[in-house]
């Protein structure tokens with residue numbers, strides 16, 4: 304039987320008169336890498352905010368691991384095993400790289416030694432072990448994105464929501480991040496991946512949902528999405544500000 308880890312059911316989010324997300328439904332299977340794409344302002348980050356408790360959906364349900372999580376706070380959602388990265392990475396610049404990851408680790412333990420061991424394991428996973436004692440604020444963007452991944456991995460999530468984790472990176476840096484993400488999935492995690500770089504999206508995602516003006520425009524495999532006339536007209540055909 305197919306295991307669905309996350310069900311989004313008829314989710315809408317209104318900001319006053321602005322409908323940022325409108326009646327969106329989809330399901331993500333365990334160990335899937337699921338892409339969420341669409342033009343700027345399509346509602347991708349807003350949907351992440353509804354899923355992870357940063358603000359509640361105006362209507363609809365978010366079911367994670369068979370539990371309805373609509374009304375939970377971000378820390379409660381995190382404790383259930385869901386972690387997200389931010390479109391604009393903002394590490395705690397005055398702390399070291401290791402300490403930043405330990406902040407994530409303290410969500411699963413109160414014991415400093417355990418948090419440190421966990422953080423070191425995650426730095427190894429993303430290839431940042433040589434930077435452990437460096438100030439996080441001093442890292443270039445490519446390494447800050449890796450640090451962001453390590454920080455969320457330290458919460459030991461079942462599901463990771465990655466908001467433009469490859470944004471601002473060159474091709475080599477992007478390929479490195481994609482390899483790390485494949486490694487994370489191999490260890491059993493499920494991933495939702497927001498990204499504008501279609502080469503990255505099609506190379507890593509099993510399935511993709513396209514949002515446009517808050518609505519679900521299409522869902523399918525990378526092959527189905529890249530040849531879908533509606534998706535080409537609204538997003539892939541050019542003219543969008545990716």
Ligand SMILES: Nc1ncnc2c1ncn2[C@@H]1O[C@H](COP(=O)(O)OP(=O)(O)OP(=O)(O)O)[C@@H](O)[C@H]1O
Nearest residue numbers: 318321323341342343344345346347348349350390
């Ligand atoms: N906190 C907020 N208050 C009011 N409006 C908001 C808020 N957050 C998002 N919006 C609006 O919701 C809509 C969707 O924005 P969102 O940031 O979710 O788009 P996105 O798909 O993530 O875009 P991008 O690709 O540029 O990151 C936009 O019209 C935006 O102005």
Ligand SMILES: [Mg+2]
Nearest residue numbers: 347348349390
């Ligand atoms: Mg966004």
